[in-house]
Amino acid sequence: MKSKEIAPGAVLFNRALTPEHFLLALSLTPSFARPVPGQFVMIRPEGVGPQLLSRPFSLYGYRGRRDGSRIELLYRTIGAGTRQLAALKAGESVEILGPLGRGFTLGPDVDEVILLAGGMGVAPLTFFAERLGRTKAPPRVVCYFGARIRDELIGLDRLSPLCSELHIATEDGSCGERGVITDLFAARMRRHDPRRAAIYACGPNPMLQTLSRILAGTSLRCQVSVEERMACGIGACLCCATAVAMPGRQVSYRRVCCDGPVFNLRDLIWDMTPDHSDSRGCTSP
Amino acid sequence: MKPSTSIDLKVSIGDLVLNNPVMTASGTFGYGEEFAPYGDLNHLGAVIVKGLSLEPRTGNPPPRMMETPSGMLNAVGLQNIGVRAFIREKLPFLRRFDCAVIANIYGETVEEYERVAGLLSRASGVAALEVNISCPNVRRGGIAFGAEPDAAAEVTRRVKAAAALPVMVKLTPNVTDIAQIARAVEEAGADAISLINTLTGMSVDVEKRIPHLANVTGGLSGPAIRPVALRMVWQAVQAVSIPVIGVGGILNARDALEFLIVGARAVQVGTANFIRPTVTMEIIDGISAYLERHACRSVTQIIGTLKTPEAELRRGGGGERT
Numbered sequence: 001m002k003s004k005e006i007a008p009g010a011v012l013f014n015r016a017l018t019p020e021h022f023l024l025a026l027s028l029t030p031s032f033a034r035p036v037p038g039q040f041v042m043i044r045p046e047g048v049g050p051q052l053l054s055r056p057f058s059l060y061g062y063r064g065r066r067d068g069s070r071i072e073l074l075y076r077t078i079g080a081g082t083r084q085l086a087a088l089k090a091g092e093s094v095e096i097l098g099p100l101g102r103g104f105t106l107g108p109d110v111d112e113v114i115l116l117a118g119g120m121g122v123a124p125l126t127f128f129a130e131r132l133g134r135t136k137a138p139p140r141v142v143c144y145f146g147a148r149i150r151d152e153l154i155g156l157d158r159l160s161p162l163c164s165e166l167h168i169a170t171e172d173g174s175c176g177e178r179g180v181i182t183d184l185f186a187a188r189m190r191r192h193d194p195r196r197a198a199i200y201a202c203g204p205n206p207m208l209q210t211l212s213r214i215l216a217g218t219s220l221r222c223q224v225s226v227e228e229r230m231a232c233g234i235g236a237c238l239c240c241a242t243a244v245a246m247p248g249r250q251v252s253y254r255r256v257c258c259d260g261p262v263f264n265l266r267d268l269i270w271d272m273t274p275d276h277s278d279s280r281g282c283t284s285p
Numbered sequence: 286m287k288p289s290t291s292i293d294l295k296v297s298i299g300d301l302v303l304n305n306p307v308m309t310a311s312g313t314f315g316y317g318e319e320f321a322p323y324g325d326l327n328h329l330g331a332v333i334v335k336g337l338s339l340e341p342r343t344g345n346p347p348p349r350m351m352e353t354p355s356g357m358l359n360a361v362g363l364q365n366i367g368v369r370a371f372i373r374e375k376l377p378f379l380r381r382f383d384c385a386v387i388a389n390i391y392g393e394t395v396e397e398y399e400r401v402a403g404l405l406s407r408a409s410g411v412a413a414l415e416v417n418i419s420c421p422n423v424r425r426g427g428i429a430f431g432a433e434p435d436a437a438a439e440v441t442r443r444v445k446a447a448a449a450l451p452v453m454v455k456l457t458p459n460v461t462d463i464a465q466i467a468r469a470v471e472e473a474g475a476d477a478i479s480l481i482n483t484l485t486g487m488s489v490d491v492e493k494r495i496p497h498l499a500n501v502t503g504g505l506s507g508p509a510i511r512p513v514a515l516r517m518v519w520q521a522v523q524a525v526s527i528p529v530i531g532v533g534g535i536l537n538a539r540d541a542l543e544f545l546i547v548g549a550r551a552v553q554v555g556t557a558n559f560i561r562p563t564v565t566m567e568i569i570d571g572i573s574a575y576l577e578r579h580a581c582r583s584v585t586q587i588i589g590t591l592k593t594p595e596a597e598l599r600r601g602g603g604g605e606r607t
Binding site: 080 | 312313314315319320322323335343344345346347348349350351354355356359361364384443507508536556558559560561563564
């Protein structure tokens with residue numbers, strides 16, 4: 001019966017990229033399955049507390065080998081749980097559940113992939129771009145990456161060689177265009193052909209909500225990775241609800257952890273969704 | 286999995302015999318299938334499924350949870366697929382396992398409780414009902430029935446009359462006198478009681494000055510509530526003669542043993558399932574190991590064996606309670 005397990009992991013490094021942004025690398029046993037970009041893991045330091053629940057993070061990197069695999073997570077400290085993770089040191093142990101959820105999918109007719117990343121939303125999109133680069137006929141990758149300030153354009157070095165085009169916006173204008181990334185995208189949107197392009201977006205909910213308004217009158221396809229607080233990560237607690245439209249103007253809640261975290265943007269309803277502008281990087285950003 | 290001993294973990298809750306005293310608390314184990322990839326459900330005493338209502342319920346808007354010191358707040362709002370879809374789509378999977386399947390039921394009115402109980406009694410594969418009169422996160426029903434002895438007794442009586450199954454009633458801790466509610470439910474015909482459901486709580490984002498939950502308040506669970514749960518279970522055990530099932534913040538075998546020692550016939554594990562999906566199996570093994578260490582052949586030998594000065598005095602004064 002048993003087919004999944006809590007994988008023990010060891011911290012390889014937990015590097016502070018800024019005082020509140022971290023890159024965590026872990027070595028795991030070979031039982032950890034090869035993840036699809038957009039999938040996530042639940043992670044907690046081994047042992048008891050003070051924070052008890054695992055935290056969800058989308059995968060930023062993965063390397064599988066016969067004797068074990070290595071994963072990378074990118075996160076920002078915004079609360080007690082992420083601060084507890086930030087205290088982890090090389091050699092310490094963690095408990096990992098995953099890979100979990102549904103990742104990004106690529107239609108056969110897509111030869112231009114548009115990545116729209118807001119802040120820590122860059123993590124699963126970078127992993128996706130990296131995986132696309134290893135396919136037989138890699139699609140063209142155009143990336144729009146936005147953050148509040150230049151220092152929060154985390155992972156730019158890894159992202160830029162993966163893109164044919166990279167457009168940057170910061171809210172204070174310290175790098176790239178001044179403003180939010182959705183404005184920059186809206187101004188250039190007509191250059192993308194809906195028949196061959198598909199958008200993949202991840203970022204704070206207000207960004208995804210704006211994107212949904214921008215795309216309302218177009219036929220551009222868009223998959224988004226959604227963030228919500230979770231307790232279990234495996235579909236049991238029903239805490240990570242996100243609203244989707246049902247026939248007859250009905251609203252239903254889907255579980256971000258197992259029905260997502262990747263959804264078609266057009267299926268989601270935003271006016272009942274909270275403003276997670278303090279995105280910490282969970283189940284995606 | 287199990288230690289190679291002949292320790293008997295069986296407990297009986299009225300007519301219902303469980304392989305061991307460890308159940309999964311409603312709302313923390315989905316419909317069982319979510320946990321099947323992580324461990325063998327056959328090892329469990331019972332699976333109590335997510336609360337079922339007559340019609341499907343959408344649940345509350347997000348955010349629905351927040352981790353708090355040694356616990357978590359949730360306000361899911363009893364999102365569920367409805368009793369008919371449960372019988373059709375989820376029960377066939379659960380029937381394959383050796384463990385008892387207990388259906389947790391919820392209604393906005395007494396009639397709804399009756400109808401859900403009736404439908405589940407006619408379905409094959411349900412061993413017992415757990416009546417939820419204690420959910421703090423819904424406007425109608427739930428705690429409205431559980432906080433008043435008369436209302437609690439009325440729901441119990443009507444469910445008992447409508448059901449052909451053992452009925453366990455799940456009590457809320459958000460009351461002044463737990464013994465009074467426990468007695469009311471016992472007199473109304475309950476076969477067992479389980480307690481506690483969550484304690485109502487709240488948490489605020491001070492930067493934004495907004496509640497962490499969209500529902501503003503939620504139910505607190507996890508080890509933070511364990512001492513409160515243990516005290517209430519102990520009080521309930523003294524107040525009634527039907528079996529009492531202990532619930533509240535159990536993370537490991539030691540925690541489960543606390544409840545058994547104060548007199549709980551069985552325990553439910555809730556929030557801990559979210560932390561480690563295999564935790565119930567570890568707790569069962571831990572109870573076995575404890576019994577072996579204490580030279581007990583059966584788990585029933587430790588149930589209700591708390592040594593308080595009062596109990597010792599009674600013992601010394603001749604005549605144990607029977």
